[in-house]
Amino acid sequence: MNTFRTLHRSILVLFAVVVLAIVTLVHFSISKIVAEQSRAQQQSLSPAVSLIVEQLLKPLHTSEALGHSTELVTLMEGDEVDEAAIFKTLNRLEREFGLSFFIASENAKRQFNSDGTTIDLIEGEVSWYFKYRDGPQDAVADIGKWEDTHFYIDLKVFDEDGRFLGFFGVGKSLRSFINVFDSYKEQYGYDFLFVDEKGDIMLSSDPSLVASYSDFTNLSELPWYASLPITVQDEQALNNKLVTIDQKDFLIAEVKLNQFGWTVFLLSPLEDRQTEISQAFIFSVVTLLVVVFSLFLLIYNLLYYFRRDMQPDLIVRHANRLPDRTNLELIYQSLLKEQRSISVILISVDDFGHIIDAHGRNAGDDVLDKVVAYLSDHLREQDVLGRWSSEEFIVLLPQTGPHEAFDTAQNLRHGIATLTPLSESPQLQLTASLGVSFTATTRSMNEVTAHAEDALYQAKRDGHNLVRMQLIE
The missing domain is CATH 3.30.70.270 (Reverse transcriptase/Diguanylate cyclase domain)
Structure with a gap:
């Protein structure tokens, strides 16, 4: 009788161990799948963040650092600007940083570019200057120079008394962005959309969506975007939304660029993500099956042991x-x-x-x-x-x-x-x-x-x- 009680207790303990092991492994499997999904999400975002820092934030920080320099304020604060000195400074900056620079002088009502050209700032003809001058932002991102479309960061410059002196800016040709985007798309497989508050696409890895002669493509013009619920479109809340483009599924991730008032939408092919997560799921399931099978083998062998090798002083039924x-x-x-x-x-x-x-x-x-x-x-x-x-x-x-x-x-x-x-x-x-x-x-x-x-x-x-x-x- 004592033997059977011991056997009964052992079976109950083993059953509890099996249940606990299954619950633990299911929790582990779910956690691993979630972790793998997060890892895949982070893995897809990391290169995008690096690209944003390198291509957008670095020029912004460069222009901010230079825009507060005493040399630049001195060039812009006089009643009469020294054009030769301005061109000399801009040309030196272009050589040092590999970017296009400009100074738009409020006193001279003229824009000086590092390539040696100038543009008269006439209201009605150069709309960007007067629009941003009267706006609240101290730093503005814009697209311009349509014969060779550039991305510009315009930074307001003030003297020590707070008087507005004009704009100092840095520009990059969109051709350089497209080349970088192509490289990232080939390596990581996803597309970029840089969108302002109005939904206009400012930059994109798809050349057909890049602005041309002040004609911007709006998100609402994209078929996949138009198929989303109206509430999603109104709020531009696309994070973790699943969309179908050319019969392929893409998962969207968002990165906010508060410095420019933009949102970066990262379109990641779901097929690659599914492959990574499926591998993690299969590994978890195989681990679960192996552990459960091992536990049942243990139970079987213990039962066999109790049946064959009972102590001679214990009571048995045969x-x-x-x-x-x-x-x-x-x-x-x-x-x-x-x-x-x-x-x-x-x-x-x-x-x-x-x-x-x-x-x-x-x-x-x-x-x-x-x-x-x-x-x-x-x-x-x-x-x-x-x-x-x-x-x-x-x-x-x-x-x-x-x-x-x-x-x-x-x-x-x-x-x-x-x-x-x-x-x-x-x-x-x-x-x-x-x-x-x-x-x-x-x-x-x-x-x-x-x-x-x-x-x-x-x-x-x-x-x-x-x-x-x-x-x-």
Whole structure:
């Protein structure tokens, strides 16, 4: 009985371990998929951020640093500007930084470019100057010079008294942007859209969307954008939106460029993202299956161990697995040494030879197993059940007096007599005879069992299905 309780507890513990392992691995799998998705998102954004810093923010920071220099303020604050000095400075800056520079002087109402050209700032003809001069922004990003379209960063310049002196700016040809975008698209597979607050596309990796002669393409003109819900279009909230362009799925990520009031939309091909995430998911599932399979193998082997390698002093359900006389002798000595007193019950199935003759050896084995199963379920944990002979069993009852042992024997006798018949032999009624003995001093097992055998044979002589007791004088 103790063995089966141990086995039952072990199965429950293993079941709990399996459930916990599955829950943990499912959580791990979901976390890994989310992490892989985040990693893929970050991996796609990192080059884009590098491009934005290199191509847009670096020119902005360059113009801001130069726009606050004393040299530049000195060139622009006089009532009469020194054109030669201005061109010399702009030409030197172009050589040093590899960018186009300009100064738009408020006093001279003229724009000086680093390529040596000038433009008169006449209201109505040069609209950008007067629009941005009266605007609140100190730094403005714009597209201009349509014969060779440039991206410009215009920075307002003030003297130390806060008087507006004009604009200092830096420009880059859109051809250089397109070349860089092509390189990034070939390497990473995604497209860029730089969009202002009105939805006009200022820069793009698609050359067909780049502004030409002040004609900007608006987001609303793009078929995939027009298919989005109106609320999404109104707010230009495209982050993590899935769109289909030319029968291919793209996932959109947003990067805000607050310095210019722009939003960068990064269109990442979903097929590449799905491949990366699918690989992570497959790895997680395989790991889950391997762990679960390993746990079930562990359970199977533990069950096999309990079935094959039980301790001989533990109770089992099969008669041929009970401890034999040799093992019982060791158990008896150990119990007597520890407990100081012990009762012995010998149990014999009545008419067992007749049962075999009438119903066969298999029926006889079934009878023994049925009796062992009953005895195992109705003994205490400290009691020991063993095989004494072909149709006889022995029960060792430690710390049990003779009268208590006799009562136990009567209960076992009654229980065996009321067992349900074998399904193959419904007419077979089982009974057993029992003999009881007891010792409270150090005696050999043979001496105690000899008295129990005498009591057992007396029960058989008196008519079977009886309990008799013989104590040692």
